[in-house]
Amino acid sequence: MAPPTTAYDPATLAIHGDDWLNKGTDVAPALHVSTTFRYKHDPAELRPYVEQDGPPASTDFPPVYSRLSAPNTTRLEALLSELMGGRALTYTSGLSAFHALMVYLRPNVVAIGHDQLGGYHGCHGVLALHTKMHGLRTVDLHGDEAAWDAAGLAKGDVVHVETPLNPTGEAYDIAAFAERAHRRGAFLSVDSTFAPPGLQDPFALGADVVMHSGTKYIGGHSDMLCGVLAVPAAGRDDWFWGLWNERVFLGSVMGSLEGWLGVRSLRTLQLRVRAQSRNAERLVQWLHQSLSTKSSSSSSPAAAVVGRVAHASLQTKDLEQGWLRRQMPNGFGPVFAVWMKSEEDAKRLPSKLNLFHHATSLGGVESLVEWRRMSDKSVDPTLLRFSIGAESWEDLRDDLAAGFKALAEEKAKA
Numbered sequence: 001m002a003p004p005t006t007a008y009d010p011a012t013l014a015i016h017g018d019d020w021l022n023k024g025t026d027v028a029p030a031l032h033v034s035t036t037f038r039y040k041h042d043p044a045e046l047r048p049y050v051e052q053d054g055p056p057a058s059t060d061f062p063p064v065y066s067r068l069s070a071p072n073t074t075r076l077e078a079l080l081s082e083l084m085g086g087r088a089l090t091y092t093s094g095l096s097a098f099h100a101l102m103v104y105l106r107p108n109v110v111a112i113g114h115d116q117l118g119g120y121h122g123c124h125g126v127l128a129l130h131t132k133m134h135g136l137r138t139v140d141l142h143g144d145e146a147a148w149d150a151a152g153l154a155k156g157d158v159v160h161v162e163t164p165l166n167p168t169g170e171a172y173d174i175a176a177f178a179e180r181a182h183r184r185g186a187f188l189s190v191d192s193t194f195a196p197p198g199l200q201d202p203f204a205l206g207a208d209v210v211m212h213s214g215t216k217y218i219g220g221h222s223d224m225l226c227g228v229l230a231v232p233a234a235g236r237d238d239w240f241w242g243l244w245n246e247r248v249f250l251g252s253v254m255g256s257l258e259g260w261l262g263v264r265s266l267r268t269l270q271l272r273v274r275a276q277s278r279n280a281e282r283l284v285q286w287l288h289q290s291l292s293t294k295s296s297s298s299s300s301p302a303a304a305v306v307g308r309v310a311h312a313s314l315q316t317k318d319l320e321q322g323w324l325r326r327q328m329p330n331g332f333g334p335v336f337a338v339w340m341k342s343e344e345d346a347k348r349l350p351s352k353l354n355l356f357h358h359a360t361s362l363g364g365v366e367s368l369v370e371w372r373r374m375s376d377k378s379v380d381p382t383l384l385r386f387s388i389g390a391e392s393w394e395d396l397r398d399d400l401a402a403g404f405k406a407l408a409e410e411k412a413k414a
Helices: 010-016 071-084 094-105 121-134 145-151 174-183 237-250 256-266 269-290 316-321 323-327 343-352 393-413
Strands: 086-091 109-112 137-140 158-162 187-191 209-213 227-232 306-310 335-340 368-371 383-387
Touching: 010 071, 010 269, 071 086, 071 227, 071 256, 086 094, 086 237, 094 121, 094 158, 094 187, 094 209, 094 227, 094 237, 109 121, 109 145, 121 137, 137 145, 158 174, 174 187, 174 323, 227 237, 269 306, 269 335, 269 393, 316 323, 335 343, 343 368, 343 383, 343 393
Parallel strands: 109 137, 109 158, 158 187, 187 209
Antiparallel strands: 086 227, 209 227, 306 335, 335 383, 368 383
């Protein structure tokens, strides 16, 4: 295993957290595309798999077959483990990671948010498959204790919290849900996709397992699919090796190219995400001020077409209570939502913007806007999701202002 390096800042860990895996003189890790690897030549050094102390996932166990482990994914998992303060495993996608978690824990009941109150629609799709296979039940994450009692949520079940939320970028109190879950003997799963390492540490707040769609900020360049599960560094060895072993047979192992891309991306994670989060917060404050009662459509191009905006940075009550800033001390995430005044406005605004690609997904260095109804039928048809990139925030602001103005003028002529 890796030597202890957790005293370092995340920005340093992202660059040096895998140094212990270096075997050659390459400064940039090489891409290994082989799917199978030669056994040792000396017969005396051959150890049958059943005699080994653990799966081949470190320098102590050289790679054998890439469905078990491979150099690039092993390196990515080493970096993620350092950054997340746990033990990380990678998967082919975020949903394959969530599916693997459900297969391993086998809960009877899962508490999960619905619609715009949290609970990615893809996770609901995975849970529907488990309902079909073995009768898994779900209950509203925001239900009271009586609702959880009625659903039978108890020991061994799962409370799944997505924070910040997709698509609004709003946040929930992880510690509060940890207390509710643990009081029942249930496990707390946190989907921290929208607040990657450096913005949020769910383990410090009581999470039992942390999930990411690494496709988003861990990848950061809109060019790889990835899922991540991490368990605490101490006390959950059985979970780690259990998940590892089941991944072999689920077959949801990342390819070597994706592993290499993930390592490349993590090097700049802190630079990217903190800059993107700052950009988002500045844009949100600008929009919020534009929609204040003192503004009018004549002085603010947004006021004519925008109804409201949502983001964790606007949760003033939660900021006053203190838990939100403790949970997200370095920024409130790069995603926010805007509700336009009509569905037609939401459909048309993306075509008025030059610096925002109209596309689904998020987390890349480029800014995206999505009329969310294109990929999620459960959301309000007036909602636009913004994923803010690493461009100049002033350029993004000016592009939005011009788009709002063009849309308002077009409506006035209709």
